[in-house]
Amino acid sequence: MQNTSSTEQIEQDVLAAMSRPSRCYLACIFLAGLVFLGGMALWSRQIALGMGVAGISHPVGWGVYITDFVFWVGIAHSGTLISAVLYIFRARFRTSFNRAAEAMTIFALMVAGLFPLIHLGRVWLAYFLFPYPNQRQLWVNFRSPLVWDVFAVSTYMLVSLVFFFVGLVPDLAIVARRRPGFIGKIYRLASLGWVGNSQQWRHYTKLYFFLAAFATPLVASVHSIVSWDFAVSIVPGWHTTIFAPYFVAGAILSGTAMVITLVIPMRRLLRLETYIPISHIESIAKILLLTSLIVGFAYVVEQGLAFYSGNLYEMEQFRFRALGDYRLLFWIMVSCNAILPLTLFVGRLRRNLAYLFILSLLVNVGMWLERFVIVVTSLARDFDPYAWGNYTPSFTEIGITAGSFGLFFLLFLLFIKILPVLSITELKER
Amino acid sequence: MARQLFFDDQQTFLQQLEQLLSDGIPSGQLDVRTPYHLSEIDTLLGQPPSKLPLFALGGALAGFGGGFLLAALTSLDWPVITGGKPIVAVPAFLLIGYLMTILIGSLASFAGFLLLARLPQVDALLEEQDFDSRFIITIADEVAPCTTPN
Known part of the structure; x- marks a missing residue:
């Protein structure tokens, strides 16, 4: 609802981010690329030498790789929450974050999707996970949560990609108009020849609404299904009905923290302060606080369920988590995810960007540790004391994990130079 | 002209x-x-409601049916009892149906959009319309x- 001069200004400001990269940007790309390549080299070594180079063994057969998978799927969640759920609820602050959050969702899912393959060992047989007519006349076991996971994550990836692309179409046409030459032609082709006539807009808004409506249940269901990878088993500490909502809240907490981690530096480096006001970041901080409260509540309920159950194995598992060999990780997790975010009840801290940035990093650390604690401690101490054993990640596992962060940040850095980081069309409308 | x-x-x-x-x-x-979209235009031009919901509904129903049947028929094709569950384990297979509802519903909506909005618009691409x-x-x-x- 703005006149042309202000809409031109919006286009200029947002597209200025796509200008020639600075040395600092190139240094970041180089660093992220190097870490990613390091991770890839270690994965190649694991493929060549076998799973022995990873630290996973009996009794802890799921270690850092599964931790990473759950963590990255969780990171993906707030993208859908911000894009789809906030769109349906018409939250105005959404426009400051939706594009970056959607991109983050896709990159996080791309990274997450690698970990089941890395964990498989024989990665060349990964296609066995998908149902297809084959010479062996075998089908996948649809009663297994692991197959539900394949369907859930693939669906999430494809729907997120479509949603991201559809949101980009009008903006790609704007980039095409403002970029001369061959690069402009590529953007024009990617925009499908969008001209913004009434027929296109009429169907476009309908489509966007439908995609948001389709994606909204995924916010709840994808991480619920990931949680059932654990909860459907009988392992103490995993076999609990609160896992689905607990995982979903944790996913939104970690995803929101990652959005803050990415958006605060992006806002400053790309000079987008006008379009990402502090009041909008404060709204995201409130989501962080809310989900942190839910996660904190889940931590208490989880302990309560174990001790109220009177089940010896459950009680020992939760005693081990808080007081056993992994207690340091447990208490860092509780501090980062449930205690430190309580400071966001103070309005001044919600509006302090430096504080929010540091807090978001700590929540990311806490959420990664939460996945580690859930995955590893339960396997380290299940029913039979004779089979108990601790797990320490190997250098290969740590390197591949670091490589996954390298890949994620590399993709995000490339995104901010290739595509508009804010939805220009929605900003004009706002 | x-x-x-x-x-x-x-x-x-x-x-x-x-x-x-x-x-x-x-x-x-x-x-x-x-x-950007102005809903007033649709009213002024008297444009009929978009047919996109039909694509969404059709895709969602096909996805649900297809997903459930994929799980059920493949299980019947090689009936192995796992985890003490029935061959056609309805709750588990409903989950596949649900996920396929979302996936095929979304993809069908997108395909319907391309068809109804006539995209990719070749004229605009060739003439470089802005x-x-x-x-x-x-x-x-x-x-x-x-x-x-x-």
């Missing part, structure tokens, strides 16, 4: 569009382009000079 009217302001644009329609120019002769930041009304089949700035 077509006549084009350019507007910087949304209100003036809508007033002009209303005026043109009340002057008796048929809506079929008007091509309206805007930098998505303007202004509001534009193009009146077809008129002999008039081009471009009347607001």
